[in-house]
Amino acid sequence: MTTLITLIVAAVTFGTVLMYGTLGEILTEKSGNLNLGVEGIMYMGGAFGLAGAFYYEKAAGAAASGPVAITLAILAAFAAGFAASAIYSFLTITLRANQNVTGLALSIFGTGIGQFVGEFMRVSEGGYVALSNHLKEAFSATIFPGFLINIPVIGRILFSHTVFFYLAIVVAILMFLFLKKTRYGMYLTAVGESPSTSDAAGINITKYKYLATTIGGGISAIGGMVYIMTTAGCVWNHEGLSGVGWLAVALVIFCMWRPLNAIWGSVLFGAMMIMYLRVSIPFIPTELYKILPYIVTVIVLVLTSMRNSRDKQPPASLGNNYFREER
Amino acid sequence: MEKNCAIEMKGITKRFGQVVANDSIDLQINRGEVLALLGENGSGKTTLMNMLSGIYQPDEGEILKDGKTIYIRSPREAYEYGIGMIHQHYKLVEVFTSTQNIILGLNDGRMDLKAAENKVNEICDRYGFEIDASEKVYDMSVSQKQTVEIVKVLYRGADILILDEPTAVLTPQETKKLFAVLRNMKADGKAIVIITHKLNEVMEVSDKVTVLRKGKFIGTVKTSETNPQALTDMMVGHAVSLNIDRPLYPDPRKKMIIENLTCVDEEGVKKLDSVSFTANTGEILGVAGISGSGQKELLEAITGLYPVKEGSVRFIKSDGSEVELVGLTPKKIRQTGVGMAFVPEDRLGMGLVGSMGMTGNMLLRSWKKGKGALIHKKEPEALANKVMEELDVITPGVNYPVRRLSGGNVQKVLVGREIASEPEVLMTAYAVRGLDINTSYTIYNLLTEQKMKGVAVLYVGEDLDVLLELADRILVLCGGQVAGVVDARTTTKEEIGLLMTQFNAKEDER
Ligand SMILES: Nc1ncnc2c1ncn2[C@@H]1O[C@H](COP(=O)(O)OP(=O)(O)OP(=O)(O)O)[C@@H](O)[C@H]1O
Numbered sequence: 088m089t090t091l092i093t094l095i096v097a098a099v100t101f102g103t104v105l106m107y108g109t110l111g112e113i114l115t116e117k118s119g120n121l122n123l124g125v126e127g128i129m130y131m132g133g134a135f136g137l138a139g140a141f142y143y144e145k146a147a148g149a150a151a152s153g154p155v156a157i158t159l160a161i162l163a164a165f166a167a168g169f170a171a172s173a174i175y176s177f178l179t180i181t182l183r184a185n186q187n188v189t190g191l192a193l194s195i196f197g198t199g200i201g202q203f204v205g206e207f208m209r210v211s212e213g214g215y216v217a218l219s220n221h222l223k224e225a226f227s228a229t230i231f232p233g234f235l236i237n238i239p240v241i242g243r244i245l246f247s248h249t250v251f252f253y254l255a256i257v258v259a260i261l262m263f264l265f266l267k268k269t270r271y272g273m274y275l276t277a278v279g280e281s282p283s284t285s286d287a288a289g290i291n292i293t294k295y296k297y298l299a300t301t302i303g304g305g306i307s308a309i310g311g312m313v314y315i316m317t318t319a320g321c322v323w324n325h326e327g328l329s330g331v332g333w334l335a336v337a338l339v340i341f342c343m344w345r346p347l348n349a350i351w352g353s354v355l356f357g358a359m360m361i362m363y364l365r366v367s368i369p370f371i372p373t374e375l376y377k378i379l380p381y382i383v384t385v386i387v388l389v390l391t392s393m394r395n396s397r398d399k400q401p402p403a404s405l406g407n408n409y410f411r412e413e414r
Numbered sequence: 415m416e417k418n419c420a421i422e423m424k425g426i427t428k429r430f431g432q433v434v435a436n437d438s439i440d441l442q443i444n445r446g447e448v449l450a451l452l453g454e455n456g457s458g459k460t461t462l463m464n465m466l467s468g469i470y471q472p473d474e475g476e477i478l479k480d481g482k483t484i485y486i487r488s489p490r491e492a493y494e495y496g497i498g499m500i501h502q503h504y505k506l507v508e509v510f511t512s513t514q515n516i517i518l519g520l521n522d523g524r525m526d527l528k529a530a531e532n533k534v535n536e537i538c539d540r541y542g543f544e545i546d547a548s549e550k551v552y553d554m555s556v557s558q559k560q561t562v563e564i565v566k567v568l569y570r571g572a573d574i575l576i577l578d579e580p581t582a583v584l585t586p587q588e589t590k591k592l593f594a595v596l597r598n599m600k601a602d603g604k605a606i607v608i609i610t611h612k613l614n615e616v617m618e619v620s621d622k623v624t625v626l627r628k629g630k631f632i633g634t635v636k637t638s639e640t641n642p643q644a645l646t647d648m649m650v651g652h653a654v655s656l657n658i659d660r661p662l663y664p665d666p667r668k669k670m671i672i673e674n675l676t677c678v679d680e681e682g683v684k685k686l687d688s689v690s691f692t693a694n695t696g697e698i699l700g701v702a703g704i705s706g707s708g709q710k711e712l713l714e715a716i717t718g719l720y721p722v723k724e725g726s727v728r729f730i731k732s733d734g735s736e737v738e739l740v741g742l743t744p745k746k747i748r749q750t751g752v753g754m755a756f757v758p759e760d761r762l763g764m765g766l767v768g769s770m771g772m773t774g775n776m777l778l779r780s781w782k783k784g785k786g787a788l789i790h791k792k793e794p795e796a797l798a799n800k801v802m803e804e805l806d807v808i809t810p811g812v813n814y815p816v817r818r819l820s821g822g823n824v825q826k827v828l829v830g831r832e833i834a835s836e837p838e839v840l841m842t843a844y845a846v847r848g849l850d851i852n853t854s855y856t857i858y859n860l861l862t863e864q865k866m867k868g869v870a871v872l873y874v875g876e877d878l879d880v881l882l883e884l885a886d887r888i889l890v891l892c893g894g895q896v897a898g899v900v901d902a903r904t905t906t907k908e909e910i911g912l913l914m915t916q917f918n919a920k921e922d923e924r
């Protein structure tokens with residue numbers, strides 16, 4: 088029993104990282120932009136998020152407060168992702184560069200920048216960057232009082248997580264409401280489905296694409312920060328982050344571009360990713376475990392294309408740039 | 415200038431690279447009038463109208479609304495000026511409902527789908543449209559989609575409506591309904607522009623006709639003072655004859671015997687129900703029927719693209735031996751030496767690769783003949799040039815992407831390529847859909863030419879008048895069954911019309 092609960096808690100911890108990456112990419116792809124740079128964006132989010140919290144503590148000294156550090160880390164990560172996606176947007180939306188190529192380039196560029204910033208901090212601070220213990224605790228503490236967590240079984244499953252997990256759920260619900268219930272959400276969907284229709288209907292395509300892509304990138308970047316500040320224990324660790332962005336891209340497909348699916352989908356993917364640490368079966372190499380999420384994604388893709396449901400398809404214009412006078 | 419003039423275009427010029435699509439064109443659109451815009455394929459009709467709907471910007475010239483110069487920089491501004499366009503290729507979001515599509519892009523306070531649905535229903539009642547306000551677009555037929563487009567434009571309060579080839583995909587009944595709606599709107603004081611290649615429609619619905627030729631303005635005439643022949647001459651620039659000549663082939667022989675062909679779609683609905691007939695050499699066999707009666711499935715089943723449940727398709731080679739085609743893939747069919755050519759309904763989807771030029775598209779048909787891994791471009795290029803010349807394809811060059819050609823020219827490329835493969839059986843589905851009258855006749859003549867060479871031609875068409883003049887025999891389909899095969903030289907339109915609907919009537923009685 089305890090093992091199972093521990094497994095679930097660990098799955099949620101890793102799932103939270105994925106959830107941000109996925110939610111951001113869902114928003115981006117809803118506008119018809121396939122941003123394959125998530126990997127790089129999450130690296131940048133990790134490095135800049137850490138930098139935000141670290142330099143804040145350095146400036147504030149012992150007076151540094153947890154909530155402020157958390158807010159600054161979120162903002163720094165978001166800004167990094169926003170800026171990286173703004174470059175992507177300028178190249179694909181304004182200059183109409185190929186989305187796949189640009190995304191891959193961003194992926195390489197972003198991992199490079201992330202590495203550089205992470206290493207730069209380490210070297211310039213004399214070999215070791217870490218937050219003080221009380222800030223570290225603030226990042227991994229839960230927001231619920233002890234008696235809730237102490238409820239048998241469900242206490243730990245529901246209430247023991249970091250603030251980032253609950254925030255991610257709020258983001259998912261907000262995104263769902265935005266897409267389903269508001270006019271602007273509907274317009275964004277229309278842009279991703281058929282830009283020429285939306286254009287003819289008088290919607291400002293460029294604005295929607297830019298906003299969705301940059302804000303989406305910002306949200307994805309928070310995922311990288313969450314990884315560094317929680318799982319990695321507030322030190323720069325590029326190894327753990329590698330591949331997470333690609334997993335988020337796969338998860339978008341798994342979730343059928345629906346934000347609410349991202350909540351359970353990322354926990355499920357999180358579980359699959361950490362399974363090899365907790366439930367090791369002899370003779371099965373860990374690499375086999377690690378491809379599990381991708382296999383599941385492929386199966387989901389096959390199943391949905393077989394059922395041929397028109398509502399469960401990717402945005403129709405995904406990956407294509409729009410130019411009004413082209414036909 | 416007339417008092418009820420809504421829009422005036424003066425000296426409009428538009429270029430695409432080296433192509434001059436519109437060359438200093440003048441046009442006047444009046445309220446309470448239907449203006450027909452007429453011209454051959456690629457003459458620049460769509461381009462001209464797109465400048466009113468804000469899709470393109472004119473390079474030169476001036477647009478006036480109610481006497482004042484306006485600049486239409488985007489579709490949104492076009493709506494603000496009350497201009498709405500129903501495009502040749504519909505602009506709808508497939509996964510949205512009709513109401514969602516209709517209110518797309520509007521900013522009138524809080525989004526209230528219920529209120530919008532009510533308003534949609536109100537407009538439908540007023541003009542006699544039939545659409546379901548909450549149905550998803552992907553479940554709709556083409557004519558329903560078009561209705562959504564029209565309602566969308568009306569919902570935005572447009573009083574200048576532009577319809578680009580609205581009837582190309584409609585059945586005659588649906589066209590009648592559309593025209594009734596147009597007359598309603600005209601009586602309502604709206605200004606209407608309609609682009610169509612069908613001269614009888616021009617005569618029926620329009621008040622004035624403006625003719626373009628090769629991007630140039632030729633003239634505007636009153637419909638009541640002209641006739642189809644005069645209009646055609648204006649369009650083409652010289653006198654053309656609107657008669658199809660139908661010679662008899664001296665030595666017809668059986669070419670393809672189809673027996674009890676039955677096809678079922680994914681949902682288990684019978685699309686073809688024991689269809690039997692024979693196609694002969696030197697004969698154009700017309701296929702008539704209400705759209706969706708199994709025409710598409712018939713051609714696809716014969717070519718090996720649609721799964722056959724039962725029945726046989728026997729092809730008789732020139733040496734007299736028979737080949738069973740059912741169960742063979744298109745590739746296998748070709749390998750067994752059966753010369754079949756197919757011009758599908760969906761040109762850019764099934765027939766051509768949009769981003770390649772004419773040469774590349776010619777190559778697609780002949781690449782199997784080439785040896786080795788390298789591309790031999792000489793032959794297809796020569797062929798592309800030949801097709802371009804013979805069929806008058808308007809394009810800056812054989813390597814210009816076919817996607818950018820006007821709709822009619824795309825069709826010419828496809829038909830030209832298929833004929834060039836020297837088939838023994840030539841099958842065409844709606845070969846002249848979207849083609850101007852002159853090109854249509856070019857295609858009719860080409861088909862007749864093929865027939866006189868001994869080819870068995872299967873011609874699926876929607877225009878009964880043409881079928882009666884062009885075909886030797888007419889096969890009438892009704893609900894997937896053969897309602898009858900009649901001699902085109904002796905039958906009447908009424909008889910075919912009856913056959914087209916009779917089976918349904920019988921079923922209703924049951
Ligand atoms: N976006 C574009 N890019 C390049 N060339 C174009 C574009 N749009 C139109 N053209 C060219 O301009 C010319 C006029 O095209 P247009 O579509 O206006 O013809 P049309 O009169 O509507 O013909 P059809 O009856 O076949 O629809 C054609 O030669 C076409 O190739």
Ligand SMILES: [Mg+2]
Nearest residue numbers: 459460502821
């Ligand atoms: Mg056109």
